Amino acid sequence: MSVCCFLLLAAAAAAPAQSDPRALVARAVRAAGGAKRLQQYAALTWRGRAVVHLPQQKRLELQGRWRLQPPERALVETQDAAGSSASLRRLIIDGDRGWGEARGHPSSLARELVAHERDQFYLYHLMRLAPLLAPEFTLTALGRAEDGLHGVRVAHEGRTDVSLYFDDAARLARLETRITDPGSGHEVREVLTCRGVIKGAGLRWPRRIEITWDGEPYFDLELLEFQPLRSLPDTLFRPGTGAGAPEP
Numbered sequence: 001m002s003v004c005c006f007l008l009l010a011a012a013a014a015a016p017a018q019s020d021p022r023a024l025v026a027r028a029v030r031a032a033g034g035a036k037r038l039q040q041y042a043a044l045t046w047r048g049r050a051v052v053h054l055p056q057q058k059r060l061e062l063q064g065r066w067r068l069q070p071p072e073r074a075l076v077e078t079q080d081a082a083g084s085s086a087s088l089r090r091l092i093i094d095g096d097r098g099w100g101e102a103r104g105h106p107s108s109l110a111r112e113l114v115a116h117e118r119d120q121f122y123l124y125h126l127m128r129l130a131p132l133l134a135p136e137f138t139l140t141a142l143g144r145a146e147d148g149l150h151g152v153r154v155a156h157e158g159r160t161d162v163s164l165y166f167d168d169a170a171r172l173a174r175l176e177t178r179i180t181d182p183g184s185g186h187e188v189r190e191v192l193t194c195r196g197v198i199k200g201a202g203l204r205w206p207r208r209i210e211i212t213w214d215g216e217p218y219f220d221l222e223l224l225e226f227q228p229l230r231s232l233p234d235t236l237f238r239p240g241t242g243a244g245a246p247e248p
Contacts, residue, residue, distance in 0.1 A: 021139035021152040027170035029129045033203035038130035041201055041228030043069040048224050049081070053217040069232050070125035071118070092237055093117050099239040106239030116182040119160065123175055123192060126154060126162055127206075149173050172206070181213070188213045200226040 029035050045067045052060040064078035072095050080087040090101035098109035098117060109117070125131060132139065132154060142151030142163060149165035165174040175192040196207030205226055211219040 019141050019143075021141045022133065024141070024150055024152055024166060024170060025129060025132045025139060028166050028172060029133070031170045031204070032129055032172070033201075035130050035133070037202050037228075038128055041203065041230060042128075043067070043229040043232045044124065044128075044205075044226075045229060045232075046198075046205075046223045046226045048222050050078070050222070051220040053219065067232055067236060068121060068124055070128070071122040073232070073237050074117070074121045075232075075236050091117065092239055093121060094237040101239060104240070110182075112180070112182045112185075116180065119177075119179050122159060123162065123177070126164065126175065127172060127194075129172070171204075189215075190218075191215075198223050198226045201228045203228050 029038060032038060045065070047065050048063070050062045050064065052062065054060055061081040062078045063081055063083060064076060067075045072093070074091070074093040076091040078087075078089050078091075079085070086103070088102075090099075090106075092099045092101065092106070093114065096114060096118070098114035099106040100109055101107070131137070136156060138155040140153040140155070142153055142165075145151055145165055149167060150170075151163055151165045154162045154164060160177055160179065162175055162177040164172060165176070167173050172194055174194065177190050178187050179190050180186070181188050191212045193210045193212075194206035194208070195210065197204050198207040199205070205223070207223050209221045210217070211221075
């Protein structure tokens, strides 16, 4: 057999695995720690530092604590980079309700802001990967992108489609979707790029997540600690309960 024929047969043999989106996601689940662990740990917590990219090339540097039970619940506590207690802010999302809290005083978020935050925390639900194998998700193979990553489009009723891209080791490298900017009301193309690895409870999670809107920097996050949990207490998602300031 010629080398040319051998390569053609090898490519043909590999094609079904690459064109089967569920097979690719199943590989990604194994690479991230396995279905049992990913299903077992439905909540995610981490401490990290972040940069918010503001207009006129301004930057807001933060430190904080994220506690998520995606896709419907999240508590994010942030302070300025110096850790000033006066700068402590909380964001609470519980289903279709949301609150912002400063100096211990909560206020309800506008409907469009709640919808926007729910769309953002839904992405972390997809990043857990195991939920994608449930029948309510429709997966479509996108083939290889220009940068060589393997793409899968994820569709779910009531949610915006999201494209996930994996490297040759089936590790999640990028997410792409479209969301509504609550400030302008305009739709923007959002891209999350995942870099590095941080481990906890046998799971692998991106150490850095860089977010762009229409190609411009929007939010950069670096995880310093990462701990998956089975669940989070209901009391965390009640405004005004004082969930605790993030530690440096």
